[in-house]
Amino acid sequence: MEKTILIGGEAGMGSAVTSHFIGKIFTEWGYYVFNYRDYPSLIRGGHNFNILKISDKPVYSHELKYDFILALDQKTIDTHKKDLNKGGLIFGNKDTEPIIQKLQGPKILANNVLIGLLFKHFGVDLNILFAAAEKTFGKNADMVKKSIQEGYQLGSEKEKLKKLTAKRFISGTEGMGIGAIAAGLDIYLAYPMTPATPLLHFLAKRQIENNILVFQPENEIAVINAALGASFAGAKTMIGTSGGGFALMTEAFSLAGMAELPLVVYSSQRGAPSTGLATHTAQGDLKFAINAGHGEFPRVVLTPGDAQEAITRTQEAFYLAGKYRIPVILLSDKHLAESDYTLDEIKKSPLPAGRFILENPPEDYKSYKITVNGVSPAAVPGQGPIVRANSYEHDEYGHTIEDAATTIKMQDKRFKKSAYLKKEISKLNPVSVYGKGSNLLVSHGSTKGAILDALPQLKNFRFLQVSYLEPFPSEAVAKEIKKSKKVILVENSATGALADVIKEKIGIEIKNKILKYDGRPFTPAYLIKELKK
Amino acid sequence: MESKDLGTTQINTWCPGCPNFGILNSVKEAIAELVNEGKVSAKDTALVAGIGCHGKIYDYLNLNGFNGLHGRVLPVCFGTKLGNPDLTVIGFGGDGDTFDEGVSHFVHACRYNMDITMMVHINQVFALTTGQANAITEKGFIDGSTPLGQGEKPINSVLLALELGATFVARGYALQAPHLKEIMKKAILHKGFSYIDILQPCIVYHKHSVPYLSKNAYKLDETHDISNFNQAIEKAREWDYSYEKDTKVPIGIFYETQRPTFESQWPQLKQPWHTVDRKPNWDSITREFK
Numbered sequence: 001m002e003k004t005i006l007i008g009g010e011a012g013m014g015s016a017v018t019s020h021f022i023g024k025i026f027t028e029w030g031y032y033v034f035n036y037r038d039y040p041s042l043i044r045g046g047h048n049f050n051i052l053k054i055s056d057k058p059v060y061s062h063e064l065k066y067d068f069i070l071a072l073d074q075k076t077i078d079t080h081k082k083d084l085n086k087g088g089l090i091f092g093n094k095d096t097e098p099i100i101q102k103l104q105g106p107k108i109l110a111n112n113v114l115i116g117l118l119f120k121h122f123g124v125d126l127n128i129l130f131a132a133a134e135k136t137f138g139k140n141a142d143m144v145k146k147s148i149q150e151g152y153q154l155g156s157e158k159e160k161l162k163k164l165t166a167k168r169f170i171s172g173t174e175g176m177g178i179g180a181i182a183a184g185l186d187i188y189l190a191y192p193m194t195p196a197t198p199l200l201h202f203l204a205k206r207q208i209e210n211n212i213l214v215f216q217p218e219n220e221i222a223v224i225n226a227a228l229g230a231s232f233a234g235a236k237t238m239i240g241t242s243g244g245g246f247a248l249m250t251e252a253f254s255l256a257g258m259a260e261l262p263l264v265v266y267s268s269q270r271g272a273p274s275t276g277l278a279t280h281t282a283q284g285d286l287k288f289a290i291n292a293g294h295g296e297f298p299r300v301v302l303t304p305g306d307a308q309e310a311i312t313r314t315q316e317a318f319y320l321a322g323k324y325r326i327p328v329i330l331l332s333d334k335h336l337a338e339s340d341y342t343l344d345e346i347k348k349s350p351l352p353a354g355r356f357i358l359e360n361p362p363e364d365y366k367s368y369k370i371t372v373n374g375v376s377p378a379a380v381p382g383q384g385p386i387v388r389a390n391s392y393e394h395d396e397y398g399h400t401i402e403d404a405a406t407t408i409k410m411q412d413k414r415f416k417k418s419a420y421l422k423k424e425i426s427k428l429n430p431v432s433v434y435g436k437g438s439n440l441l442v443s444h445g446s447t448k449g450a451i452l453d454a455l456p457q458l459k460n461f462r463f464l465q466v467s468y469l470e471p472f473p474s475e476a477v478a479k480e481i482k483k484s485k486k487v488i489l490v491e492n493s494a495t496g497a498l499a500d501v502i503k504e505k506i507g508i509e510i511k512n513k514i515l516k517y518d519g520r521p522f523t524p525a526y527l528i529k530e531l532k533k
Numbered sequence: 534m535e536s537k538d539l540g541t542t543q544i545n546t547w548c549p550g551c552p553n554f555g556i557l558n559s560v561k562e563a564i565a566e567l568v569n570e571g572k573v574s575a576k577d578t579a580l581v582a583g584i585g586c587h588g589k590i591y592d593y594l595n596l597n598g599f600n601g602l603h604g605r606v607l608p609v610c611f612g613t614k615l616g617n618p619d620l621t622v623i624g625f626g627g628d629g630d631t632f633d634e635g636v637s638h639f640v641h642a643c644r645y646n647m648d649i650t651m652m653v654h655i656n657q658v659f660a661l662t663t664g665q666a667n668a669i670t671e672k673g674f675i676d677g678s679t680p681l682g683q684g685e686k687p688i689n690s691v692l693l694a695l696e697l698g699a700t701f702v703a704r705g706y707a708l709q710a711p712h713l714k715e716i717m718k719k720a721i722l723h724k725g726f727s728y729i730d731i732l733q734p735c736i737v738y739h740k741h742s743v744p745y746l747s748k749n750a751y752k753l754d755e756t757h758d759i760s761n762f763n764q765a766i767e768k769a770r771e772w773d774y775s776y777e778k779d780t781k782v783p784i785g786i787f788y789e790t791q792r793p794t795f796e797s798q799w800p801q802l803k804q805p806w807h808t809v810d811r812k813p814n815w816d817s818i819t820r821e822f823k
Contacts, residue, residue: 168822182813186806187615210818211809213615213801218641222608225601229581229612232599233620234807237612255602346819357807380807381579381597381613381620389599390591391584399543400592400600 001031001056001161004063005118006080008049009072011042014111017136018070019050020340022115023169025132026054027342029124030164034449035340036062036521041194041278047075056164060306060341060449063523068121070114091117099150109147116151123160126152168343172336172446175307176266177202178346179314180238181210184353187230188214189223190240194278195334196268199240220248224263228252231261232389234357234380236318240266243285244275250292253327257297259389260368260376260414262321262328262356264314269333271519280519281334283445286497289329290470296411298418300328300425301470305448307341313467315349316428322356323424324375324417331469333492335521336446361385366396370409374416422471430473433480434463440484442477442510444469444498447490447522454524458531469501478506488512488531492521534568534575536561543592552707552733553586556654557593559710560623563717564596572722578621581609583635585627586661587654587733604634607642610649617805618796621721622649629659629667632688636668642726643697647795650720650727654707655690656735657742657774664738671775676738692769694728695762695788701727702765703786706750707734708743716786725794732784745776753785762788 005022007015016037023033032055039048051062065085071077071092084090095117096110103109112133119129129148133141176199180188190200204214217223220241227237241249246267256263269285271277289301300320304313314330321328358365358377365385369376376396381387388398393410395401401410434452437460441451444466451463464480466473481487481502489499489510494517499510514530516522539561547553567573575596582591584603591600597620601609610624631639631653642651657674659665664676666683669690674683694702701723705713713731720727732750734742749772758764765788772782796802 166823168819170822174822178818181818182815184811184813186809189612207801211801213799215615217608217611218637221605222611222638222641225605225608226612226615228601229599229609229614230616230806231612232609233579233613233616234805235616236806237616251602252605259599346822348815353811353813355807380617380805382577382617382805384576386595387597388591389601391601398598399541400589 003054003067004065005052005054005068005070006049006066006076007052007070007072007114008047008076008080010044011039011046011048012044013048013072014108015048015050015072018111018115019052021132021136022118023052023340025119025124025128027167027169029161030166031056032059032167032342033169033340034059034062034342037338039279047079049076049080058342059453061453061522061524063525065525068118070118072110089121095151095154099147099154103143103146103150105143105147109143112144112147113151113154116148117155120152120155121158123157168346169340170307170343170346171198171338171340172304172307172310172332173198173202173338175304175310176314176330176332177206179311180264180318181206181212182311182348182353183315183318184236184355185212185238185318186235187227187237188212188240189217189227189237191216191220191223191245193242193245195270195337196240196242196245196266198337199266220245221252224249224252227263228256228259228261231263232259232381236262236322236355238264238266240268242268242270243272243288246285246288246292251294254293254295254297255391256327257293257295257299257414258391260325261389262325264317264321265327265329267329267331268337269331277519279334281446281492281521282517282519283333283447283492284494284497284517285331286444286469286493287500289331290501297414298324298326298421299470300326300421300468301331302328302468303331303445304336305445305465305467306336308343308347309467310336311346312349315351319351320421320424324421325378326417331445333446335492367398368394368396368410368413370396370413373420374413418471425468425471426473428468430466430468431476431480432465432467434465435461437461438484439486439488440464440480441488441490442466442481442498442502443490447492450522450524450527451490454527457524457528466498472501472505474505477502478508481508486512488514490514490522490527492516534565536565539564539575539595541593541595545593546589547586548737550736551586552736553590553654555707555710555713556652556731556733557590559714559717560594560652563714563721567718567721573621577619578623579613580623580625581606581613582625583627583630585630585659586656587625587627587630590625604630605638606630607635607638607651610651611642611645611647614647614649614796615802617807618802619805623721624649624651626651626653628653628655628657628669628690632668632690640697643694643699643728645795646698646700646725646792648724648726650729652717652729652731653690654731654733656733656739657687658735658739660735660738669774687774689769689773691730691787692766694730695765695769699728700725700790700792701786702788703728704730704732704784706732706746706784708747709750709784712752712784719786723789725792741776746782749779750782750784753783753787757785759786759789762790
């Protein structure tokens, strides 16, 4: 069983809520669902749509051909009718309007009529829909239930969906959120910027029950400087933004490197340069993340590829930031952040959520003590000994220095961490290889979904997913590339940054690239078509 | 505790005779006295400094300290207090640091009313970068970057703090250290955002302010009602940071009021985060996805 459903309408008409509602019912019914969200940067009007791909086998991406179009306005039909599969169905205003008139209810109820129509088609029991409506819309769901029922009665049963083992439905953002909470997050600071804002909302809503603090300071520069103050004071701190906001933060990102303060930066990419495509996806910030900040200092950049990885990679980000006292960038994008994925079960990383802070720091504590691995054990103000953080070059106590010998000593001390970090990361699956074949697709981040779904239809291809971009897992990447015949880079960018990084790190040039920079994610069909060229 | 206990052995690189020494001595004495009075704990005090001559104070105070970026003292203070609400957080900023590079943070610090103290060294010049005009420099000032003369009027920083809602606003004079110390003690004890505008004439790049301030500075006395906002505004307007003609320059506490602090409005901000024993419960974290 595999079906693709498009739900569209103007912003504010309800397509995002309805697609999630439908996806949730299918996953509870045991099916795998991928929910793609496409919307312009406006509040009311325009054309928003969601695409749900539903299957009894794992699914990680969407396609642009539909078995159902659920239209909340005529524009949805006009725009997408050409992509309706043979035998596909359109439910729209002609079905919903008479019912809304009959119920004398608001237009928003059209969503529920469409839900009723759709699930009648699949023979899902009405009570299941009612229960889901109550769960989503609360006890005042009477009108919702009535309109679902009307739609249900209007529809006709064409298939009988078998009940399978229930699954979990979760977005990349939600994955990042629960990963952060599981990692022991104390404080999340962010200034609103699409597509990082959903994480701000997710964590803010759950702050009391999880005893975390979520606040929106006056701008991104305040966000990161305040985060470093909080980290200095001993809080596990994370900040969130997109490329433009991260650009504003880079001076203080370098401060995190110099002051050796743990910090997790969630950067969710969107179309760029500049303000770019606010609500669309891109992977154009890879080299920016790897190189952000003036001067040289160790950092980690990691790119989760789906909602499950969003959880575990976020936990890893906190672990590495705390253990090595470095800034860590969790590089996401709109496609990962705002898509819903289906998991058989939600798994966490086995990494501990503890604090890397000395319980009883010695009286002669040195904030920047030179150690074998370059990591100075952390203490925080209030414990007793003097604790310092300095943006100037400094000695082991954190006092400002300018002399050449100490400068070299301290720069070396910070870079001592790199070798240990690399070793640690080698145990965290910095790369993953999928499929069998002598040719290789190479990518990172959210492209994983479309590639995984395309892979069974490709002959003789493996997929190498690089999840740690800094420190770069050179040996593992080189090994996979060297044993492959044809190597092709796949990236949501105009130039293929990962190819440049690979060339810089291991000296291998990848000439074949499939690049997409229209703000829209890859689909399996698009990839297969490009590979046939 | 004696004030010398709050000093360090770092070599002081301020110019000989710099009024910054007056600020350093006042703050050491103020904190030592507050510690001896049992009102402040030295180990629970953290200072934050920016970049500029003022920022060197980070190295001269034997306290927990964060020497951050130019212009970003206030967000670091904010974050430090957010990270551990039990800390007494004292920020030191330059006037260029606070009112040029970081003025947006000043606006919001006054609004947030977090319980922190901000002391701004007002020398009306970017001294460490060799004497360029800043936001508090008087009109007509000539320097390397403005050979035709500074064209704009300075910001009246005391007036700005009052208008933005700071709940403690004072002005001190670095060359009147005992008076400054008393202001500092009250500012640190004030619950909410305390702002001290500290006149600290640069004796190299802004020499003319020493004789001017020594002649014209006067202490606000008991006839000034610190709870009267309009009177505070009137006093703040007496001097506009210019030197064209002799004008009286009031120093002392202009205004003090009470407003709920930022941290009092967050039920989560009860204890230092590093003392929160977290045992994330995976089942409850993921329950909503069932």
